Amino acid sequence: MIMQIDDQDRRLLRQLQADPSLSTAELAERCAMPRATCWRRLERLQGAGVLRGQRAVIDWERLGYHVAVSLRITVEKSNPRAFDEILAAARDLPDVVEIQTFLGRVDLRLQLLARDMGHYQQIYRERILTLPHIAEIEALMQVAVLKSEDSLPL
């Protein structure tokens, strides 16, 4: 369901998207809004489930994961359980950080991390190619991240 928000909510969420670590007082100041109003609006957005929380962002490079690959998979759909089974198997892979399903040429995408190319090759052979119901698989190797804010154009 779509929640109706006004310009003040939008301003709040924009500021908070730009810097989630802001305190309510700092946020109120940036939005030129009384603190109590700011707090009440945040409560309302949280209560409605629009503002779900905050997640820490991990820099995997710092932990020694230098390879990131986007695996684009077409699923063999003759078996009605194929999707559920490949999704369940993908969830068991410790090196997978994102799983998306699509309508389009690609059915499924896995974002995979590896320490280096040797490690990637090992994961790919032992754990990816052995996933059930794969019809086609294609890899896009990440060279650089130019934008990754994932923020909404409010």
Added chain:
Amino acid sequence: MIEIDDIDRAILRALVADATLNAGALGRQLGLSQSAAWRRVQRLKSEGVIAGRRLDLDAEALGFGVTVFLGIKLATRGRTSLEDFERAITAIPEVQAVHHVLGRYDYRLRVVARDLPDFERVLRRRIMTLPAVGEVESNVMLSEELRPGPLDGI
């Protein structure tokens, strides 16, 4: 690269789920003293493992009902066209993420829109009009799961 142990991994998992947890709450959750939890979080931050925070918003409830992943192949080569393309594409507010990749496509994009007609407008007026853009593939996202990745006790 820095070495982390199982307690650090547990801290990262907890902060990825909820970045607003303070040292006291983290400590209680993991059986650590508040000061021990604080020291570990500070180290993970100062070493750049925790790169920041991200707001978790319900895009659909805010009226952004469509997320599309795009693969883009450039039609032209040369450094100037590359830089122009990167500058223009990252400036589009609906484009949430831009990754430079190797493989069938040159760039991987995540685009958010209100609905399919809105996506079509962004695609035709903002993206396809960029001179460097060649082949484009769109896959409409149906579902998404974010996984903890290689943080499970190894």
